[in-house]
Amino acid sequence: MGRYVARRLLQMIPVFIGTTLLIFLMVYSLPGDPVKALFGQRASDPATVERLRHQFGLDKPLLTQYWDYITGLFRGDFGQSFTGRPVADLMADAFPVTIRLALLAFGIEIVIGVTLGVVTGLMRGKFLDRFVLVFTLIVTSIPVFVIGFVTVFLFGLKWKVITPTVQDSMDIAQLFAPAMVLGALSLAYVSRLTRTTVVENLRADYMRTALAKGLPRRRIIGVHLMRNSLIPVVTFLGTDLGTLMGGAIVTEGIFNIQGVGNTLFRAIQTSEGPTVVGIVTVLVLVYLVSSLVVDLLYAVLDPRIRYA
Amino acid sequence: MTTIEKTGAEPSARVEDADGGPLLEVRDLHVEFHTRDGVAKAVNGVNYSVSAGETLAVLGESGSGKSVTAQAIMGILDMPPGKIPQGEILFRGEDMLTMAPEERRKIRGRRIAMIFQDALSALNPVLSVGYQLGEMFRVHQGLSKKDAKAKAIELMERVRIPAAKERVGDYPHQFSGGMRQRIMIAMALALEPDLIIADEPTTALDVTVQAQVMDLLAELQREYNMGLILITHDLGVVADVADKIAVMYAGRIVETAPVHELYKRPAHPYTKGLLDSIPRLDHKGQELYAIKGLPPNLLKIPTGCAFNPRCPKAQDICTTEVPALAAVAEQDGTELPGRGSACHFWKETIHG
Numbered sequence: 001m002g003r004y005v006a007r008r009l010l011q012m013i014p015v016f017i018g019t020t021l022l023i024f025l026m027v028y029s030l031p032g033d034p035v036k037a038l039f040g041q042r043a044s045d046p047a048t049v050e051r052l053r054h055q056f057g058l059d060k061p062l063l064t065q066y067w068d069y070i071t072g073l074f075r076g077d078f079g080q081s082f083t084g085r086p087v088a089d090l091m092a093d094a095f096p097v098t099i100r101l102a103l104l105a106f107g108i109e110i111v112i113g114v115t116l117g118v119v120t121g122l123m124r125g126k127f128l129d130r131f132v133l134v135f136t137l138i139v140t141s142i143p144v145f146v147i148g149f150v151t152v153f154l155f156g157l158k159w160k161v162i163t164p165t166v167q168d169s170m171d172i173a174q175l176f177a178p179a180m181v182l183g184a185l186s187l188a189y190v191s192r193l194t195r196t197t198v199v200e201n202l203r204a205d206y207m208r209t210a211l212a213k214g215l216p217r218r219r220i221i222g223v224h225l226m227r228n229s230l231i232p233v234v235t236f237l238g239t240d241l242g243t244l245m246g247g248a249i250v251t252e253g254i255f256n257i258q259g260v261g262n263t264l265f266r267a268i269q270t271s272e273g274p275t276v277v278g279i280v281t282v283l284v285l286v287y288l289v290s291s292l293v294v295d296l297l298y299a300v301l302d303p304r305i306r307y308a
Numbered sequence: 309m310t311t312i313e314k315t316g317a318e319p320s321a322r323v324e325d326a327d328g329g330p331l332l333e334v335r336d337l338h339v340e341f342h343t344r345d346g347v348a349k350a351v352n353g354v355n356y357s358v359s360a361g362e363t364l365a366v367l368g369e370s371g372s373g374k375s376v377t378a379q380a381i382m383g384i385l386d387m388p389p390g391k392i393p394q395g396e397i398l399f400r401g402e403d404m405l406t407m408a409p410e411e412r413r414k415i416r417g418r419r420i421a422m423i424f425q426d427a428l429s430a431l432n433p434v435l436s437v438g439y440q441l442g443e444m445f446r447v448h449q450g451l452s453k454k455d456a457k458a459k460a461i462e463l464m465e466r467v468r469i470p471a472a473k474e475r476v477g478d479y480p481h482q483f484s485g486g487m488r489q490r491i492m493i494a495m496a497l498a499l500e501p502d503l504i505i506a507d508e509p510t511t512a513l514d515v516t517v518q519a520q521v522m523d524l525l526a527e528l529q530r531e532y533n534m535g536l537i538l539i540t541h542d543l544g545v546v547a548d549v550a551d552k553i554a555v556m557y558a559g560r561i562v563e564t565a566p567v568h569e570l571y572k573r574p575a576h577p578y579t580k581g582l583l584d585s586i587p588r589l590d591h592k593g594q595e596l597y598a599i600k601g602l603p604p605n606l607l608k609i610p611t612g613c614a615f616n617p618r619c620p621k622a623q624d625i626c627t628t629e630v631p632a633l634a635a636v637a638e639q640d641g642t643e644l645p646g647r648g649s650a651c652h653f654w655k656e657t658i659h660g
Contacts (some may be wrong), residue, residue, distance in 0.1 A: 205429040214417030
């Protein structure tokens with residue numbers, strides 16, 4: 001186990017270097033000059049442009065810039081955005097918001113998704129099962145921005161039960177509606193996945209054994225069925241947490257949440273290389289770590305899987 | 309607190325019922341499955357009984373209804389699609405089919421236990437064997453986790469699993485096939501039930517291990533004076549351990565007999581066919597006998613005797629009239645105790 005974790009951590013290094021380099025190259029190949037963009041409509045003064053270029057290190061060769069950036073990272077320096085703010089500061093503002101949003105969406109997804117999945121799995125073919133099946137089909141086939149705008153329009157503007165845009169991005173109560181929108185798609189997936197594994201495991205021989213042992217139904221479902229059914233669900237949930245952290249651009253945009261998604265989107269628009277690379281680097285790390293945790297959790301849940 | 313009987317080296321012999329009646333009596337049991345294609349009649353009027361310390365072997369090919377009968381007794385049939393339209397299952401004189409579900413659950417595992425065929429899939433893959441064994445004590449006797457684990461180790465030693473203490477936390481896939489089946493037996497034995505139903509307990513094992521497992525089962529049965537219903541299609545296994553045999557075909561019992569009598573003089577053409585199809589050393593080089601045709605489709609059981617399309621002795625009457633299970637007698641008319649045959653021509657079959 002220890003060796004496995006060590007190997008996985010070592011494997012993260014090339015993945016980390018590869019992704020950051022790729023993002024770095026992609027951001028700097030974007031059309032438009034970020035320094036000139038700083039002047040807006042005004043005519044740019046060539047001397048100032050030159051000075052700014054030098055200040056941000058944009059006059060050096062691209063690979064040198066990348067090297068400087070990486071070595072900076074290891075000193076904990078994410079560089080500076082072109083507006084002069086350290087990228088680390090920007091992220092310190094944005095990440096707490098997104099983590100709240102993502103965890104809230106994640107919680108909703110687990111509680112409602114797994115519950116719906118288990119209930120429909122046990123009531124296969126009944127009305128509730130069909131209803132949830134249709135409901136999840138609708139959710140998965142509608143793009144998230146449509147769900148978002150409809151939510152804002154109906155609940156925010158028409159019935160006024162929620163604030164149409166989030167005023168205070170750190171307020172959990174205001175983040176609830178966006179979290180529902182963000183988690184809706186995953187919720188549908190989770191409930192379907194749970195339903196499928198529950199139905200599959202209900203037919204398993206060991207369920208018949210549990211029944212023959214004279215165990216109460218509560219225990220048959222709660223221990224014997226759930227332990228087996230939740231294995232694939234946990235795998236999905238783990239990778240999904242990473243997706244929720246980075247995939248909130250649309251939702252954050254609709255609800256005006258000052259989180260990672262919004263910050264990233266603005267940075268891409270203004271070709272702010274350091275900010276984009278910084279945020280994406282952290283997201284890559286989150287993704288790598290969460291997939292490692294999932295793999296380890298898998299071995300805990302299923303004793304047949306052993307890592308050496 | 310629940311007081312637990314000490315499982316000593318010598319368990320006390322079970323006291324027979326005052327009225328001396330059988331432990332379990334199945335009366336005119338019918339089971340059918342309602343499927344999209346129609347109603348499959350899996351069991352059509354089965355009668356049998358088992359007393360304490362007695363072993364009944366239920367013999368038959370796949371689809372003859374032997375496992376379904378057992379599942380109906382255990383109360384683990386999938387209902388729906390399964391349905392029991394008729395019949396009684398008396399356990400110590402009480403009809404289990406009319407009992408409250410909770411009462412029934414308390415009998416399962418505690419009074420009647422079951423051993424399944426394929427222990428690898430019948431044991432839960434993600435729970436340790438110690439947990440699965442201990443569960444019996446925790447649920448039925450309210451033991452603590454720690455006491456249940458001690459009991460589980462004791463049980464594993466009882467069925468002779470080496471290094472039980474070290475292996476109690478292992479998972480089913482870490483055991484060999486024979487050891488896994490021993491764990492299944494231990495689980496059925498846990499609460500010293502009155503009756504054990506073993507559904508092809510050795511089918512998934514190789515021959516040497518089969519013998520070990522059967523010996524163990526027979527030994528434990530003697531020791532605890534339990535009733536045993538042994539479901540199998542292996543005639544070799546039956547001969548050693550069973551007291552009496554019931555041969556099933558298309559959901560009916562076609563012949564019953566004490567074990568050795570059946571081998572000596574079968575009274576039903578189907579049983580005769582089964583016995584003739586056992587490979588024999590002294591017939592080496594000759595063609596192996598096989599019963600012609602296939603087992604009947606349970607959605608459309610042939611009229612009359614269900615075996616008539618495959619029977620070498622079939623007459624007209626066999627396609628029209630269902631033969632009842634008749635008592636079998638010697639040529640001079642003295643009845644043979646415990647023998648019965650559901651064949652219009654049992655006389656010709658046994659004496660011919």
